[in-house]
Amino acid sequence: MAPLLNIKDLRLTIGGVPVLNGIDLAIEPGEIRALVGESGSGKSMTALSVMKLLPNGARAGGQIRFNGTDILAASETEMCRLRGDDIGMVFQEPMTALNPMKTIGEQVAEGIRLHTGASRAVAEERTRAILDRVGLPVAKFPLGRYPHELSGGQRQRVVIAIACALKPKLLIADEPTTALDVVLQAQILQLLQDLVRDEKMGLLLISHDLAVVADVADSVTILRHGEVMDRGETTQILTEQAHPYTRQLAQASMHVPDRSRPRIAQDDGPLLSVRNVARIYPGTRTGLLARSEPTIAVDDVSFELEPGQSMALVGRSGCGKSTLARMVLALDKPTHGDIALSGRRIDNLGEAALRPARRHMQVVFQDPYGSFNPRHKAGRLVAEPLFLFDTPLSQSETRERIDTALERVGIAPKDRDKYPHEFSGGQRQRLAIARAIITEPKLVVADEPVSALDVSIRAQILDLFADLNGRLGIAYLFITHDLAVARAITDSVMVMADGRIVERGRTDEVLRHPQSDAGRALVDASPDLHRSLARRIGEQG
Amino acid sequence: MLNYAVKRILIGLATVLAASIVVFAMLEIVPGDPARLMLGMNATEDAVHALQEQMGLNQPLLARYFHWLGGLLTGDLGRSYTYSVPVVDLIVERVAVSLPLALISLVLSTAIALPVALYSASRRGTVADTASMGVAQIGVAIPNFWFALLLVYVFAVTLRLLPAGGFPGWNAGIWQALKALILPSIALALPQAAILARVARSALLDVLGEDYIRTARAKGLSRPGVLYRHALRNALIPILTIVGLQFAFLLAGTIIIENVFYLPGLGRLVFQAITQRDLIVVEGVVMLLVATVILINLVVDLSYAIVDPRLRNRP
Numbered sequence: 001m002a003p004l005l006n007i008k009d010l011r012l013t014i015g016g017v018p019v020l021n022g023i024d025l026a027i028e029p030g031e032i033r034a035l036v037g038e039s040g041s042g043k044s045m046t047a048l049s050v051m052k053l054l055p056n057g058a059r060a061g062g063q064i065r066f067n068g069t070d071i072l073a074a075s076e077t078e079m080c081r082l083r084g085d086d087i088g089m090v091f092q093e094p095m096t097a098l099n100p101m102k103t104i105g106e107q108v109a110e111g112i113r114l115h116t117g118a119s120r121a122v123a124e125e126r127t128r129a130i131l132d133r134v135g136l137p138v139a140k141f142p143l144g145r146y147p148h149e150l151s152g153g154q155r156q157r158v159v160i161a162i163a164c165a166l167k168p169k170l171l172i173a174d175e176p177t178t179a180l181d182v183v184l185q186a187q188i189l190q191l192l193q194d195l196v197r198d199e200k201m202g203l204l205l206i207s208h209d210l211a212v213v214a215d216v217a218d219s220v221t222i223l224r225h226g227e228v229m230d231r232g233e234t235t236q237i238l239t240e241q242a243h244p245y246t247r248q249l250a251q252a253s254m255h256v257p258d259r260s261r262p263r264i265a266q267d268d269g270p271l272l273s274v275r276n277v278a279r280i281y282p283g284t285r286t287g288l289l290a291r292s293e294p295t296i297a298v299d300d301v302s303f304e305l306e307p308g309q310s311m312a313l314v315g316r317s318g319c320g321k322s323t324l325a326r327m328v329l330a331l332d333k334p335t336h337g338d339i340a341l342s343g344r345r346i347d348n349l350g351e352a353a354l355r356p357a358r359r360h361m362q363v364v365f366q367d368p369y370g371s372f373n374p375r376h377k378a379g380r381l382v383a384e385p386l387f388l389f390d391t392p393l394s395q396s397e398t399r400e401r402i403d404t405a406l407e408r409v410g411i412a413p414k415d416r417d418k419y420p421h422e423f424s425g426g427q428r429q430r431l432a433i434a435r436a437i438i439t440e441p442k443l444v445v446a447d448e449p450v451s452a453l454d455v456s457i458r459a460q461i462l463d464l465f466a467d468l469n470g471r472l473g474i475a476y477l478f479i480t481h482d483l484a485v486a487r488a489i490t491d492s493v494m495v496m497a498d499g500r501i502v503e504r505g506r507t508d509e510v511l512r513h514p515q516s517d518a519g520r521a522l523v524d525a526s527p528d529l530h531r532s533l534a535r536r537i538g539e540q541g
Numbered sequence: 542m543l544n545y546a547v548k549r550i551l552i553g554l555a556t557v558l559a560a561s562i563v564v565f566a567m568l569e570i571v572p573g574d575p576a577r578l579m580l581g582m583n584a585t586e587d588a589v590h591a592l593q594e595q596m597g598l599n600q601p602l603l604a605r606y607f608h609w610l611g612g613l614l615t616g617d618l619g620r621s622y623t624y625s626v627p628v629v630d631l632i633v634e635r636v637a638v639s640l641p642l643a644l645i646s647l648v649l650s651t652a653i654a655l656p657v658a659l660y661s662a663s664r665r666g667t668v669a670d671t672a673s674m675g676v677a678q679i680g681v682a683i684p685n686f687w688f689a690l691l692l693v694y695v696f697a698v699t700l701r702l703l704p705a706g707g708f709p710g711w712n713a714g715i716w717q718a719l720k721a722l723i724l725p726s727i728a729l730a731l732p733q734a735a736i737l738a739r740v741a742r743s744a745l746l747d748v749l750g751e752d753y754i755r756t757a758r759a760k761g762l763s764r765p766g767v768l769y770r771h772a773l774r775n776a777l778i779p780i781l782t783i784v785g786l787q788f789a790f791l792l793a794g795t796i797i798i799e800n801v802f803y804l805p806g807l808g809r810l811v812f813q814a815i816t817q818r819d820l821i822v823v824e825g826v827v828m829l830l831v832a833t834v835i836l837i838n839l840v841v842d843l844s845y846a847i848v849d850p851r852l853r854n855r856p
Contacts, residue, residue: 114761
């Protein structure tokens with residue numbers, strides 16, 4: 001029997017630039033096939049080729065056969081019939097994948113009515129059924145809800161409902177859980193697995209995360225620069241790691257940097273001390289005089305951070321970890337409690353009085369590109385925090401500091417005259433780190449600093465963080481939902497849930513034997529390559 | 542939604558009140574005595590005193606403001622000095638020309654611009670797109686009075702299909718009156734249509750790049766299906782903004798076209814009143830135009846909330 005989807009020697013150029021150079025890939029009904037690779041490897045373009053939703057200027061060659069149809073030769077009308085009916089697709093970014101102006105009911109029913117010609121009432125009935133199937137029962141989530149009234153995980157369920165409404169033979173999921181926290185990720189992956197098993201769908205799961213793949217995929221195809229590097233049955237490919245690139249990816253994804261203890265005199269007391277801090281947002285106005293209940297984002301949090309210590313703050317999205325970080329950075333004022341840096345309170349200071357403190361605490365964000373002005377050169381971007389010095393630096397001093405900071409993060413000083421778009425994603429994150437360390441701070445707060453990076457670059461950036469911690473004695477507060485990052489780079493960890501610290505301790509102990517419910521939920525949901533492989537080998541006997 | 546609407550309406554009313562203070566104050570800021578200014582250098586003392594009496598200038602400032610404000614609320618804007626008729630009558634007569642003219646132009650402009658924008662956006666980068674946007678560019682650049690003269694030359698002078706100017710009044714029959722407004726509305730609408738088409742096209746193109754358009758395509762919608770069912774409504778906010786601004790302009794800023802076609806509209810009334818220093822008329826018309834613009838903005842604000850569900854729960 002011919003496979004459900006059979007891609008042979010798929011070649012693709014966009015504007016004359018080769019993107020795919022002969023991809024072979026097949027999926028049987030009921031099979032979960034993972035497509036793995038780093039950014040730019042051609043994973044998404046392979047998926048969009050199957051949907052024939054390629055960007056303008058794309059030229060495809062080779063062959064894609066789906067259920068007897070020659071996709072590359074099919075007309076647009078034939079493709080419109082296939083899309084949403086026999087082939088469904090789920091995308092990465094649930095926050096923007098739904099039309100903000102239409103209700104979730106309309107958006108799910110639209111595809112049903114389009115393909116089946118069903119009446120409004122029948123389509124609505126089917127919409128109810130599929131939303132119920134993906135975990136959004138109509139009793140709690142009426143069809144009249146708009147996307148902005150749902151959370152990220154709930155929106156992704158709606159997108160899955162749209163894709164699966166007509167029980168497609170093939171489902172394509174492009175990084176469906178990358179934008180979600182680990183607990184939601186586990187739920188969505190389970191939902192996809194259940195749908196595939198119940199409906200005998202084929203699933204093409206695009207992912208950069210080998211641990212996720214090891215957990216759910218039957219077979220895997222590994223791409224690099226538009227070519228297939230390795231392919232086969234998942235457990236075999238990932239345990240044997242016969243192909244050097246597979247080995248490289250697996251090692252990078254589990255990379256733990258060497259860390260030497262920083263040499264810090266430990267007599268000055270804690271670097272950062274947070275005491276009984278709370279942040280309460282007043283409720284939104286619901287009437288001229290009425291307000292809804294206030295939101296308690298951070299609730300009575302206390303902790304201390306020693307000089308040179310690296311601490312992780314982990315928790316699910318919305319647990320209050322970013323709000324806490326903003327208060328530590330004095331970007332937001334606590335409603336109660338106090339925060340001190342090197343023994344001096346910072347939560348009650350005005351902007352001018354904060355300047356000396358700001359010099360000693362800097363921040364690195366998740367998205368390196370979004371945090372740079374694209375019209376400024378690297379040198380100027382890195383030098384931004386230097387205005388925090390009381391006496392302005394001379395031009396030569398500024399130049400010297402820029403060069404030192406760039407060298408420390410592994411960028412050649414001559415690159416100071418380049419613009420942000422001329423750097424790769426990993427280099428941009430190095431620039432962001434250079435900007436953070438140029439004032440020689442004592443504390444760097446890093447908010448998901450590696451979650452937007454490919455695994456090999458992620459490993460390098462983690463090495464850099466470890467190196468700067470050892471050499472310069474910078475203390476870190478790492479905010480993350482990725483326990484692998486916490487494990488790799490921190491000494492201690494705090495687990496946050498509903499605005500409170502529910503568990504704290506040494507990173508290895510907490511992550512091995514979490515005591516709190518929130519801690520256990522995070523650890524259980526976190527994909528782990530070794531654990532997944534061990535479980536699956538056990539299942540296979 | 543109700544909160545949003547109530548708040549917008551209250552803000553609108555407050556703005557009208559603030560505007561009335563500004564308009565009233567402008568008259569006061571004019572150096573010297575308004576009555577003397579209106580009557581000119583050679584007026585006799587008696588005439589000046591009589592006008593001062595008529596305008597109530599010998600009363601205290603606040604009392605005059607509240608008297609004027611009370612007049613506004615009851616529809617009494619005073620008597621025009623030059624025409625010797627109530628200002629309200631003058632305005633009603635002119636609005637009967639200006640309002641239909643503005644509405645016809647607005648409908649015409651939107652009816653031309655939206656199809657062009659949809660056509661262009663769906664064929665981005667093609668010859669058809671470039672050509673229609675090129676025409677729109679020319680439309681933006683052409684001064685409307687020149688275009689108006691061209692229309693008069695072709696349709697009135699050469700083809701003799703439509704009148705070259707003047708307005709017979711609505712009593713002369715609806716068709717006769719409408720005929721007089723056809724060429725002016727086209728002259729007003731085309732440049733507006735060109736601007737609106739360009740704005741609407743770029744708004745549509747922005748929306749077509751969004752993730753949810755890809756979701757809709759993956760659902761099986763065709764390109765035109767996506768354009769009409771998903772892109773258009775999402776692009777409406779910038780389109781409504783421009784339409785609101787254009788309506789305000791069409792009501793008050795049409796003086797050049799009114800002059801070309803010799804139409805007795807609001808624009809000409811203000812212009813004549815200013816040249817004749819008939820400050821009472823100026824005050825009344827300006828206040829009316831300000832209130833209308835605020836009303837248009839209110840309607841635009843409320844229609845935002847109808848279009849975009851995310852705005853409905855905003856306080």
